[in-house]
Amino acid sequence: DAGITQSPRYKITETGRQVTLMCHQTWSHSYMFWYRQDLGHGLRLIYYSAAADITDKGEVPDGYVVSRSKTENFPLTLESATRSQTSVYFCASSVGGGFEETQYFGPGTRLLVL
Amino acid sequence: ELKVEQNPLFLSMQEGKNYTIYCNYSTTSDRLYWYRQDPGKSLESLFVLLSNGAVKQEGRLMASLDTKARLSTLHITAAVHDLSATYFCATPSVGNDMRFGAGTRLTVKP
Numbered sequence: 001d002a003g004i005t006q007s008p009r010y011k012i013t014e015t016g017r018q019v020t021l022m023c024h025q026t027w028s029h030s031y032m033f034w035y036r037q038d039l040g041h042g043l044r045l046i047y048y049s050a051a052a053d054i055t056d057k058g059e060v061p062d063g064y065v066v067s068r069s070k071t072e073n074f075p076l077t078l079e080s081a082t083r084s085q086t087s088v089y090f091c092a093s094s095v096g097g098g099f100e101e102t103q104y105f106g107p108g109t110r111l112l113v114l
Numbered sequence: 115e116l117k118v119e120q121n122p123l124f125l126s127m128q129e130g131k132n133y134t135i136y137c138n139y140s141t142t143s144d145r146l147y148w149y150r151q152d153p154g155k156s157l158e159s160l161f162v163l164l165s166n167g168a169v170k171q172e173g174r175l176m177a178s179l180d181t182k183a184r185l186s187t188l189h190i191t192a193a194v195h196d197l198s199a200t201y202f203c204a205t206p207s208v209g210n211d212m213r214f215g216a217g218t219r220l221t222v223k224p
Contacts, residue, residue, distance in 0.1 A: 033212070042118075042202060042214035043157075058211055090156060100145055100206055105157040 003027070006091050006106040013081050014114050021076045021109045023091030031094045032074040033058075033103060034066065036087040043090065049074055081113045116141045116207040120215035127193050128223055135188040135218045137203035146179045146186040149202045151217070157202065161188075193222045 004025040013019045023032065030051055035043040035058075045058030047066040055066050063085060065077045078085055088110050092103040117140040127133050137146065145164055149157040161170040163179035163186060170177050174197065176189045186203055198221050204214040 040216060042216045043204075044214070045211055059213075092157075102147065102159050102162050103212070104159070105149075107156045 004091060004093055004104055004106040006089075006109050008109060009107065010110045012112045012114065015082060016080050019078045019081055019111070021078075021089055021091075021111070023074045023076070023106060025072055025074075025091075025093045025104075025106075027093065027095075027104075028071055029093035029104075030071075030096045031101070031103075032068065033092040033094075034064070034074070034076045035090045035092065036060065036085075037090060037108075038087050046076065046089075078111075081111075083113050085111065086113045087111060116143075116205070116211070116213045118203060118205060118213045118215040120201075120203055120218050122218060123216060124219050124221075126221045126223060127190075129194055130192050132192065133190050135190070135201055135220075137186040137188070137215055139184050139186075139203075139205050139213070141207070142181070142184075143205040143207075144181050145206055146177075147204045148177050148186070148188055149204065151200045151202065153199075160201075190220070193220075195222050195224060198222045 007022045033048040034046040037043050044060045049055045049068040052071050088108050090108050091106040094101040094103045119138045148160040151157045161177040166181040168179045174191045179186045200217045200219045202217045207213050
């Protein structure tokens with residue numbers, strides 16, 4: 001399907017485990033983003049990528065790792081999950097211009113860390 | 115550090131009434147975005163405001179931007195139940211970041 005997809009949609013893991021959240025977009029958008037959404041905090045940027053092999057930190061990057069070997073994919077890895085990383089994670093993409101263009105959001109991944 | 119504040123955070127209104135949601139931000143920015151989120155769903159872009167004085171309207175929603183006051187408003191006219199959702203404003207921060215408000219949860223009652 002065209003657009004931006006995330007997998008898995010729901011994930012339960014245990015403290016200390018590594019987990020990877022996948023994001024795939026079919027628009028060939030340059031920019032991709034990872035946000036987490038927590039009650040009372042709105043959305044907070046974790047990492048973003050301006051193009052393949054170019055990534056940078058956002059507001060809350062600690063405990064997360066990203067990579068972008070292909071334009072269409074932007075996986076987010078929690079190397080050693082903690083309870084505080086229980087959240088809803090949204091991937092987004094934009095045509096270009098980074099933060100000055102409309103971002104299109106994926107459906108989200110609900111992550112529970114026990 | 116850029117802060118984006120929305121108010122109110124919770125809004126319950128009757129169908130047919132008008133109301134305004136406010137979005138204040140703390141540093142200079144000439145772009146402001148409004149998004150809608152339905153419960154358990156993703157975010158949907160509503161408006162992109164690109165300059166001072168920009169006004170956009172779609173249906174019962176109208177958004178405006180005053181960059182000098184660092185204020186954007188989302189005005190709801192004659193609310194209907196289908197507008198019940200959480201509304202977020204967001205603006206690019208200096209450097210490379212996007213900051214969102216905490217969201218306004220709107221409930222429209224018959």
